[in-house]
Amino acid sequence: xxxxxxxxxxxxxxxxxxxxxxxxxxxxxxxxxxxxxxxxxxxxxxxxxxxxxxxxxxxxxxxxxxxxxxxxxxxxxxxxxxxxxxxxxxxxxxxxxxxxxxxxxxxxxxxxxxxxxxxxxxxxxxxxxxxxxxxxxxxxxxxxxxxxxxxxxxxxxxxxxxxxxxxxxxxxxxxxxxxx
Amino acid sequence: xxxxxxxxxxxxxxxxxxxxxxxxxxxxxxxxxxxxxxxxxx
Numbered sequence: 001x002x003x004x005x006x007x008x009x010x011x012x013x014x015x016x017x018x019x020x021x022x023x024x025x026x027x028x029x030x031x032x033x034x035x036x037x038x039x040x041x042x043x044x045x046x047x048x049x050x051x052x053x054x055x056x057x058x059x060x061x062x063x064x065x066x067x068x069x070x071x072x073x074x075x076x077x078x079x080x081x082x083x084x085x086x087x088x089x090x091x092x093x094x095x096x097x098x099x100x101x102x103x104x105x106x107x108x109x110x111x112x113x114x115x116x117x118x119x120x121x122x123x124x125x126x127x128x129x130x131x132x133x134x135x136x137x138x139x140x141x142x143x144x145x146x147x148x149x150x151x152x153x154x155x156x157x158x159x160x161x162x163x164x165x166x167x168x169x170x171x172x173x174x175x176x177x178x179x180x
Numbered sequence: 181x182x183x184x185x186x187x188x189x190x191x192x193x194x195x196x197x198x199x200x201x202x203x204x205x206x207x208x209x210x211x212x213x214x215x216x217x218x219x220x221x222x
Contacts (some may be wrong), residue, residue: 009184013191020195022213025206028199037210038217103217 034067034119035077040106041067043074044117047124054170055125057088063120066090070106070129071115077106080149081120081168084141088168090129091145096162107131107164118168129166134159141165 026039035041044067060066060081068090069076082089092107094100110116114129132138139155142163146153157163199205 013188016188016191017195020192021199021205021209024196024199025209028206036206038214039210099217 030075037078041076044069044076044119044124047119047122049124049126056086057083057168058086059083060088060120067119068106069117069119070109070113071117072113073109075106076119080145081118082141082144082148084137084144089132089141090166090168091141092164092166093162095164096160107166110166111164114166114169115171116168125168126171127168128171130169132158132165132167138165 025036029036029039029041032041033043033045060083063081065078066081067076068079079090079092082091092104095104095107110129111131114131116127116129118125118127132141134155138158142153142155142158142165145151153163158165199209
């Protein structure tokens with residue numbers, strides 16, 4: 001009986017290690033300037049804020065991930081980025097299944113309030129996330145998504161809600177995070 | 181029993197410090213989590 005008890009204690013302590021490790025990562029990321037891998041980070045503070053004329057977003061063509069922070073709530077995460085005809089887009093996959101909905105809260109938050117800041121190569125840009133659900137641009141962006149990150153994604157996946165697609169629109173367009 | 185508390189406390193503190201201060205550990209764990217979540221969701 002004593003051996004079983006000791007064995008259970010050892011197993012319990014061993015299980016404690018990954019739990020504490022992941023909890024530490026999640027908590028420390030929340031208070032940092034930017035995300036830590038898969039864990040959401042705090043507000044994006046460092047980096048010059050880019051203002052002035054709207055940039056040609058084709059410069060993100062060869063950039064794998066960018067840091068995206070919503071103003072409400074002020075949490076940041078790493079996210080794929082796409083460019084199409086000079087505009088920038090971000091996507092969130094797995095939105096049609098339960099694990100995806102638990103994992104991905106930011107698209108729902110972005111639809112409520114699309115004001116965001118993105119940080120690319122150390123520079124910050126104020127943006128508004130505008131969800132796109134249909135239209136010719138969706139087909140083009142999905143083609144670019146397949147080319148850049150692999151997989152077979154089509155406009156139908158966006159229309160069915162499996163992938164949520166957002167344009168990184170300028171902040172001063174009067175748009176919100178609502179769909180169009 | 182008191183010894184158990186010390187062991188558990190030591191494991192927690194050791195894990196926290198390892199994750200925070202040992203280079204590469206946080207990146208490794210983040211990659212692991214991302215792999216697990218992505219495979220579970222797909």
